[in-house]
Amino acid sequence: MDFASLRRRLLGWYAKHARDLPWRQSRDPYRVWLSEVMLQQTQVETVRPYFERFVAAWPTVADLAAAQEQHVLRQWEGLGYYRRARNLHAAAKRVVDEHGGEFPRDVAGLTTLPGVGRYTAGAIASIAYDAPAPIVEANTARLYARLTGLREPVASTAGQRALWAFAEQVVPRRGAGRLNQALMELGALVCTPESPKCDACPIATHCAAFAQQATRVIPVAAKRQTITEVREAAVVVRRGADVLLRQCGPGERWAGLWDFPRFPVEAEGPLFATRELVAGVERLTGVVCDSPRHHDTLRHAVTRFRIRLDCYHATRLGGRVRSTQESPVKWVTVAGLAEAPLSVTGRKIAAGLR
Template sequence: MEDPTPPTFTAPQRRQFAKKLLAWFSTAARDLPWRRTRDLYSIWISEIMLQQTQVATVIGYHERFLAAFPNVAALAAAEETQVLRLWEGLGYYRRARQLHTAAKKIVAEHGGDFPRSYEAVRALPGIGRYTAGAILSIGLDQRLPILEANTIRVFSRLIALADDPRTTRSQARLWTFAEEILPAENCGAFNQALMELGSEICTPKAPSCAVCPVSAHCAVYAQGRTAEIPLAAKKTTYTDLTETAVVVRRGSKFLIRQCQPGERWAGLWDFPRFSSPPASHESWLPTASDHLLNWLDVQIEPIAHLATTKHGVTRFRITLHVLDATWIAGGKTSAQQRWVTRDELHELPLSVTGRKIAGLLAPAKPARKKVKS
């Protein structure tokens, strides 16, 4: 289907659009921690955390992260384990590792001060065009456009974009529109208002057009096509996987290993876990024994099935069988493999399912004292 030429906002229309949007935002804006400051570091942390994560989830993480690392220098000086532990539960851990790397670069190349030029911000690990524009427009009111999930939807409806907004061609059009519609001043508030509009009013399903402050400027609303635009993404095809995790007990300690580069959850700690075919409880136990002996040189005596959980990771639907086992021999301590207590588990960054497994662990029972006859 050919996409008609989108309507062009004249200068008076752009001014009117900005005026209406900013007036609405002045009373409708949610009170969020990163909106109470112009500190580039705080805004940077919030923007990275908000990638593919809901605002309600990020608030607590943002506050805890800044309490532990109040500035770039503190983040740069931290151990990666500390950073990952505070990121635990947010997912997409590559973001945390890139934050840490970027902080070190800022200390080394900018004296610990978050850079203020677009080119220098774009040069930091984990920062693309949108993130750089968001940080500098919100923090310094620089006239930079933004394009993310919410504004893609808003812009697609404003210009009645009939093509898939995820294509290279559509992205170029949307970026051009995002730049054209920016006001001469108050760009930070304007960009935040656009995102707020997409989040609270111009929602994916059943948008609240009747109360939208800029509905008079919306081509899709005028055409009655809000249910059609933007085009929905193709449904994800999921792959079913079965995995086994083994809790190996050695007195009051448990065997864990650090996930290596290239593995899921690289840098985090986890209980020994491996792919396994669907099977009955009876076959899980000897299979786990053989696998740990060949993989980690650990000899175990399987005890029982501890739990089975189901969860999703990107395009995978995973059934995880958790087994309980007793250590017999092997399992040397190394940089990537160690024995830890339940209390020590609390201090280490674990995967979400690893943390759930840790929650299943009962304290070791004290040895029974012999009663004198």
């Protein structure tokens, strides 16, 4: 493949079509890192307001390192994949504590930071420092697969090996950051998953899938993930003007976030045994409530789970709050829910309480 021609055509296209995105306004490694972590498995337009709020609240990595984790999680709320936020905070602390507030300049150093893998490290190193570091993420993986005519699933071991080998070939010694951004932009805007705009692609003449009329079958689809149906209950327990909250512990779906007492249930729909609900609340919190009344049903999906969440209201009868170091429990006012980082469904329940 003529990489010099490919790069020249791609950069010419990027000069005309690059989107005006807030994280592209500087090569500050803090902003590059923040944007790349936020963009993992998340659309650009979803990320834009979160990025702007984060840099307004914490303009530097030192500011973020000094923040309380609960404040970071509250700002992240709604963006999903909350482990990213916890890793973000932990990595900021490490940059300050171990690197004097300066990000490592190479891929090897960057990958020692929590939550920074090979792709994110390559993006930071190339965009912030112009290091000749390759990148492979969702958009470029699709683009590379079509350019090379890859017939292996992109997520397979063989597929990943081939994609990274191509990425190492295409990245130049100088100008790597701009080229990597152009590759990602072309994947996002032109070489799309469905109906790629091959007639508008500046490098279509370099594309094996285009030549083979195989853009509909490349990249090769991965085996579909099995969807698991899950039923859960959430109980809003009141004590006067207060409601009961529990922080999700390590290993739970929303670790670090606060939620109303929530647990899986066995029976169909909202009409299962009251004692199962009462026992669930007491097991998680130590609080004994009266018979919960069904209030609403929410449906949502998380990774491979499709969840039906039946929401209940109840009143405290007795018992004492039982907290653990990993999963504290507390009473808060309804107004105080605005300050607590909640899951998406927890925030919907809280909105109904107002």
